[in-house]
Structure formats: C-alpha cells, structure tokens
Amino acid sequence: MATLALADAPMLDPQVRKRLYETMVLSRTFGTEAERQYKAARIGGYCHLSSGQEAATVGACSQLADDDLLFTSYRSHGFALARGTSPGAVMAELFGREEGCARGRGGSMHLADTERGYLGGWGIVAGQLPLAVGAAFTMAQTGQQRAVLCELGEGAVNLGAWHESLNLAGVWDLPVVFIVMNNVYGMGTTVDKASAEPEVHKRAAAFQMVGERVDGQDLEAVMEVAGRLLTAAREERKPSVLECMTYRYRGHSVADAGFAYRTKEEIEEERERDPVVTFGKALVDRGVVDDLDEIRERAAQQVQEAVDFAEEAAAPPVDSLARHVYGDEKTAQQFARMTKGSPFGEAELVLDMELGDD
Amino acid sequence: MTDTATEQGTTTMNVREALRAALQEELAADERVFLIGEEIGVFEGSYKVTAGLFEEFGPERVREAPISEEGFTGLAVGAAMTGLRPVVEIMTLNFILVAMDQVVNHAAKIRYMFGGEIGCPLVIRAPNGAGNQLTAQHSQSFEGWFAHVPGLKVVAPATAADAKGLLKAAIRDDDPVIVVENLPLYKEKGEVPDDADFTTPIGEARVAREGADLTIVAHSFSTVRALHVAERLEEEEIDAEVIDLRSLRPLDMETVAKSVAKTNRAICVEEGWPTYGVSAELAARISSACFDDLDAPVSRVGMAEVPMPYAKNLENATLPHERKLFAAVLELLGEDPGTEWREG
Numbered sequence: 001m002a003t004l005a006l007a008d009a010p011m012l013d014p015q016v017r018k019r020l021y022e023t024m025v026l027s028r029t030f031g032t033e034a035e036r037q038y039k040a041a042r043i044g045g046y047c048h049l050s051s052g053q054e055a056a057t058v059g060a061c062s063q064l065a066d067d068d069l070l071f072t073s074y075r076s077h078g079f080a081l082a083r084g085t086s087p088g089a090v091m092a093e094l095f096g097r098e099e100g101c102a103r104g105r106g107g108s109m110h111l112a113d114t115e116r117g118y119l120g121g122w123g124i125v126a127g128q129l130p131l132a133v134g135a136a137f138t139m140a141q142t143g144q145q146r147a148v149l150c151e152l153g154e155g156a157v158n159l160g161a162w163h164e165s166l167n168l169a170g171v172w173d174l175p176v177v178f179i180v181m182n183n184v185y186g187m188g189t190t191v192d193k194a195s196a197e198p199e200v201h202k203r204a205a206a207f208q209m210v211g212e213r214v215d216g217q218d219l220e221a222v223m224e225v226a227g228r229l230l231t232a233a234r235e236e237r238k239p240s241v242l243e244c245m246t247y248r249y250r251g252h253s254v255a256d257a258g259f260a261y262r263t264k265e266e267i268e269e270e271r272e273r274d275p276v277v278t279f280g281k282a283l284v285d286r287g288v289v290d291d292l293d294e295i296r297e298r299a300a301q302q303v304q305e306a307v308d309f310a311e312e313a314a315a316p317p318v319d320s321l322a323r324h325v326y327g328d329e330k331t332a333q334q335f336a337r338m339t340k341g342s343p344f345g346e347a348e349l350v351l352d353m354e355l356g357d358d
Numbered sequence: 359m360t361d362t363a364t365e366q367g368t369t370t371m372n373v374r375e376a377l378r379a380a381l382q383e384e385l386a387a388d389e390r391v392f393l394i395g396e397e398i399g400v401f402e403g404s405y406k407v408t409a410g411l412f413e414e415f416g417p418e419r420v421r422e423a424p425i426s427e428e429g430f431t432g433l434a435v436g437a438a439m440t441g442l443r444p445v446v447e448i449m450t451l452n453f454i455l456v457a458m459d460q461v462v463n464h465a466a467k468i469r470y471m472f473g474g475e476i477g478c479p480l481v482i483r484a485p486n487g488a489g490n491q492l493t494a495q496h497s498q499s500f501e502g503w504f505a506h507v508p509g510l511k512v513v514a515p516a517t518a519a520d521a522k523g524l525l526k527a528a529i530r531d532d533d534p535v536i537v538v539e540n541l542p543l544y545k546e547k548g549e550v551p552d553d554a555d556f557t558t559p560i561g562e563a564r565v566a567r568e569g570a571d572l573t574i575v576a577h578s579f580s581t582v583r584a585l586h587v588a589e590r591l592e593e594e595e596i597d598a599e600v601i602d603l604r605s606l607r608p609l610d611m612e613t614v615a616k617s618v619a620k621t622n623r624a625i626c627v628e629e630g631w632p633t634y635g636v637s638a639e640l641a642a643r644i645s646s647a648c649f650d651d652l653d654a655p656v657s658r659v660g661m662a663e664v665p666m667p668y669a670k671n672l673e674n675a676t677l678p679h680e681r682k683l684f685a686a687v688l689e690l691l692g693e694d695p696g697t698e699w700r701e702g
Contacts, residue, residue, distance in 0.1 A: 138442050164428050326533050
C-alpha cells in the first residue's frame with residue numbers, strides 16, 4: 001500500500017492544499033444537507049452519499065487534466081463537486097429542476113457536466129466501465145492525449161463487464177484508469193464474502209495491467225498515485241487499476257441506516273481516520289490554514305445557497321416530457337404526430353398530466 | 359420506392375452486397391465511422407458482409423474484437439458519446455443478449471437521462487432468421503424487444519435498396535439505431551441506386567404491392583413471404599396490398615392506416631413469436647386507429663410458440679411459412695382456408 005506521511009509528501013502549493021480541503025469540506029457538507037433534504041422529501045429516488053470517501057474522490061479528481069474525461073457509478077455527488085460543477089446545479093438536479101446539471105431528467109445517480117468532461121453517473125453496477133473504455137478508445141483512435149478516469153465500487157468487480165472492460169483496455173492499450181472505491185461493503189456484503197480475490201488491485205495482473213492499492217483516506221497519497229497512473233494513461237496509453245481503501249460512514253443509500261451489517265464501534269473506529277478531519281488538522285499544524293471554522297462556514301453558506309437556488313429553480317415544463325428522447329427534430333415530430341391509436345401517445349399523456357397537475 | 363434516389367443509375371446486387379456498399383461508402387466519406395465486431399476483419403465477417411473492408415480501411419477502422427459482446431458493444435456506446443460513429447456487428451442477433459444492458463440501459467438512455475447534453479450516434483447491425491436447422495439458440499427474431507424501448511430506433515430492410523439506404527441513414531443518424539438484417543435475405547437481389555448520397559429515410563414504410571382486398575403488414579423477410587403469397591392469391595382472384603414497414607421504431611402508422619382504410623382488412627406477419635410481438639403491437643394500433651374501417655378482426659401470423667426444434671419437419675411446422683399466411687388470409691376473407699397452397 002502506498003502510504004506517504006504528509007511530511008514526506010511532495011511539497012504542494014499551500015493554496016492548492018487549501019483549495020482541496022475546501023472541496024472536501026464542501027462535499028461532506030453537501031452530503032449531510034442532501035440527506036436532510038431527502039428526509040424532508042424534497043429529494044426523491046435513491047440518494048447515495050459518499051461521506052468518508054472525500055480524500056479518494058477529491059484527490060483523484062485533482063489529478064485530472066482539464067480535458068480528461070470522467071465516468072462514475074451512482075455515488076456521484078462528490079465527483080461532480082470535485083470536478084467543479086456548481087453545488088447549485090447539483091442540488092437543483094437532486095430537486096428535479098430544469099436548471100439541474102442533467103435538466104432534472106437524471107437525478108442523484110445521473111449527474112453529468114459535459115463542459116467539465118464528466119460523462120455521467122451511471123446506475124447499473126459496472127455498466128459505466130465499457131463506456132469509459134469506449135471514451136478511451138476514442139482518444140486512442142483520434143490520437144488525443146487525454147485520459148479517462150472510471151470510478152466504480154469494489155462490488156462491481158465481480159461482474160462480466162469488469163472483466164470484459166479490463167481485457168479490452170489491455171488488449172488495445174487504452175488510456176483509462178479504473179479507480180475502485182473499496183469502501184468494504186457492496187450494500188451490506190463485505191468484499192471478502194463477495195470476491196474470491198478481495199485484494200482488488202491484484203486482479204489487474206490478469207490483464208498484464210498495473211494495479212495499485214492506496215490508502216484512500218490519505219489525500220496526498222491518492223494524489224500521488226492517481227497522478228502517476230493518469231499520466232501513464234495519457235502519455236503512454238497504459239491502462240491501470242487504482243484501488244482506494246476507504247469507508248463510507250453513512251448507509252448504502254439514505255434509505256439504509258447502515259447498522260444491519262456492521263457495528264457502531266466499527267464506524268466509530270473508522271471515523272478516527274476521517275480524511276476531512278485528518279487533512280484539516282495537518283493544514284493547521286503546518287500553518288497553511290489558521291481557522292478551519294471559516295472554511296466550514298463558507299461551505300455551509302455555499303450549500304445553503306445551493307438549496308436556495310434549487311428551491312427557486314423551475315421544474316421542467318410538463319410539455320417537455322418527450323424532449324431529448326431523440327436528437328433530430330424530424331423524429332421528434334414523427335413521435336408527436338403519432339397519437340391517434342398509434343405509436344407512443346406522449347401528447348395524450350402530457351394532456352392527462354396537465355389536467356391532473358396540482 | 360427509394361425516396362432520395364436521383365437520376366443516376368442503379369446496379370443489381372444482393373442484400374449482402376448492398377450492406378457492404380453502404381459500409382464502404384460511409385467509411386470512405388466520414389473518418390469518424392469505424393466497424394467493430396467479431397471476425398469482421400481477415401475472416402471477412404461470419405456472413406461475409408464486411409468482405410474486403412479490412413483490406414481497404416485497415417485494422418483501426420475495421421476493428422476485430424474478441425468474443426466479448428458486452429465489452430465491445432459498451433465500448434462502442436462510449437466511443438459514440440465522445441465523437442465517433444461506431445458500427446457494431448453482432449454475429450447474429452441471438453448473441454446480443456449478453457450485451458442487452460449496454461443497449462437498453464445505456465445507449466437508449468443517454469440523451470434523455472442527461473437532459474439532451476450527450477448523444478449516442480451508434481449503429482448495431484445483426485442478422486435474425488431461421489430455416490437452416492440452426493435450432494433453439496440461433497433461430498430467433500426479437501427485434502420487437504428493441505422496438506419496445508424509447509431512445510432506440512429499429513429498422514429492418516426487406517430489399518437490397520433499403521438494406522443500403524437504411525444502413526446509410528442509420529450511420530448518419532444521431533441516435534442509436536438497431537439494423538436488423540436477416541440470414542435468408544442476404545442473397546435476395548434487387549436494384550440499388552448508385553448515388554453515394556442515397557438513403558432510405560428512417561420511419562417511413564413502403565407499399566411493396568398495391569391491392570384492394572386486404573393489407574398484409576410485414577417487415578424484413580416476412581415481406582418476401584408476403585409478396586409470394588400475394589402472387590398466389592391472385593390466382594384466387596384476391597388482390598392483396600403488402601406494406602413493408604422498413605422501420606419498426608419510429609413506426610409509420612400513417613401508411614398502414616391509409617392502406618387499411620382502403621382494404622378494410624389487415625393481417626400482420628412476422629418471423630418472431632407473435633405473443634407480445636411486432637404483430638401484437640400492429641394489431642393493437644390498427645384496431646384502435648382503423649376501428650371504423652375494419653370489416654374483420656385483425657389477424658396475425660408468426661413463428662409457432664416453441665423454442666426452434668432441430669428436426670426438419672418440426673422446424674417447418676414452426677416457421678411462419680407462406681402456406682400458413684395463405685391459409686390465414688383466406689380465413690380472414692371468409693374463404694375456404696383448406697384451399698391448397700402450391701409452392702410457386
């Protein structure tokens with residue numbers, strides 16, 4: 001496991017350290033607020049929080065070049081924020097608003113931000129892997145020096161899509177880094193119950209691929225390894241697996257209390273390694289930051305502004321229900337025209353909904 | 359018949375050659391286009407559709423994939439999201455089942471789920487079909503499964519001209535299109551426009567044969583069967599109109615309804631199982647859209663509801679043969695369904 005004591009770490013610009021800490025705090029604060037809003041029934045569907053995984057998320061994203069691409073699983077809020085999507089656009093998406101980052105069509109699991117190369121949070125376990133390999137294929141095919149970062153949970157490594165994706169990336173030398181967030185539990189199933197080889201990074205060897213494991217609670221360690229692997233992908237078209245050992249403090253989703261399969265003591269023990277606390281303390285110790293409260297307050301304010309923005313944002317117009325199913329105008333018109341006893345009746349459905357609208 | 363044909367000439371070719379011509383022209387015209395699939399390179403494709411293309415365009419544009427349908431279909435989806443125009447060959451449609459998650463849960467959802475911000479100009483082409491004792495796992499026709507899904511387009515040509523025209527239209531389309539080919543159709547010949555910009559618009563059916571007494575609604579190889587049956591019906595002084603749907607999603611109900619309004623009777627035929635199938639969908643829509651025009655309930659003919667057996671006599675009994683369609687037409691018209699079918 002690559003572990004770097006902070007004192008030994010390459011000297012980062014203090015301002016960079018501070019900014020990454022701010023992003024971690026924002027992500028934590030955003031998650032806490034999302035849970036609150038979910039419980040107040042302002043957010044629906046599934047809502048997967050990543051509290052505890054901030055160092056791995058922010059550390060890896062900090063190593064992306066501006067034009068690199070990112071695919072993730074459905075545990076996606078932290079990635080959007082780390083990539084620079086505004087908290088307002090993310091919260092508006094959770095609220096189902098037209099001004100959300102997926103225009104209220106995606107929700108918590110399907111955030112996206114094409115301007116920042118974030119090509120989606122995806123809801124089917126391991127389903128995003130072949131897509132990320134395809135994006136890396138485009139880079140190779142068109143001779144662009146850009147890397148693709150593909151996030152997945154450790155529960156995704158027992159699907160066929162994992163095997164097929166790593167094989168294709170390996171056999172065609174595609175510039176993709178598979179970052180496995182090993183938070184120990186796939187829902188409530190521990191990694192050693194699910195995987196015959198629970199040390200996930202070792203599986204890369206089956207594809208003659210570099211596989212590394214890193215302490216995912218150590219921001220700078222994650223940055224070092226992710227930076228190295230992304231550079232190898234970008235510049236040498238070397239795919240790899242990066243396993244981040246991390247932990248989620250909350251349940252699988254907001255609907256899961258998270259205590260059926262683990263003890264409170266275990267969670268408390270893990271919290272002693274809380275990456276936000278640890279890194280904040282290090283910044284104070286090293287004199288980079290005087291007052292963490294100020295940063296926390298600013299994050300709270302940003303999140304409050306995001307909630308205000310989302311509350312005020314308009315819901316998508318109901319008559320836009322059938323928009324974006326297809327890209328071309330002609331097909332859209334054809335579907336709209338086919339109402340009488342025929343195709344898809346979207347116009348009728350919209351009419352019904354408008355009549356029944358509150 | 360071919361909607362954007364110009365004054366330029368035509369060439370006689372079979373469906374296989376027409377598909378190859380479409381791929382060749384689009385590879386030459388647009389460097390974003392690439393082919394990917396199993397054995398499509400030096401092996402020239404399991405059914406030889408891609409013959410010669412590997413030699414002409416090289417291993418990057420004609421990408422030989424390992425046996426890994428979920429992997430390379432999903433790879434194509436990701437490539438389409440990021441600016442390329444992949445054309446996936448699935449050796450037969452039966453093999454796409456292991457990649458269904460990538461087609462239905464990913465390709466079909468992308469544009470909508472991300473609010474129109476990301477597109478997926480993807481083509482998947484694969485043959486359906488039965489009739490050579492290929493048995494249960496290799497004789498299926500489930501284009502209806504794909505046509506069920508919003509976000510996908512599904513086309514199923516029946517002629518050489520439409521094979522070329524629809525495949526070219528699919529490659530130029532900005533959304534995922536499933537091009538359903540058919541094994542027995544590959545050798546069918548027809549006139550194909552030479553014009554490199556000839557396409558068949560997606561979503562427009564074709565009146566394959568005009569008639570007054572009833573409408574046979576078909577697609578893909580069933581269209582060929584329906585035209586044979588229509589010829590035989592002529593001897594019984596029955597004048598059948600045949601609609602070749604060409605596109606299953608979007609579906610051109612206007613052409614179908616116009617025909618049924620004229621003939622007042624409809625029979626829907628397909629190669630797949632009728633239960634919850636393409637013919638079920640057509641029957642429901644015709645019944646609703648043409649209720650006042652119909653003189654009889656809509657009739658349906660498809661594959662027998664069994665996994666395809668091996669024995670030749672059992673296979674024959676399972677296929678939606680011309681004689682079954684012929685008998686069903688006679689029954690629909692109140693004629694003696696026992697009238698003898700003679701092979702043409």
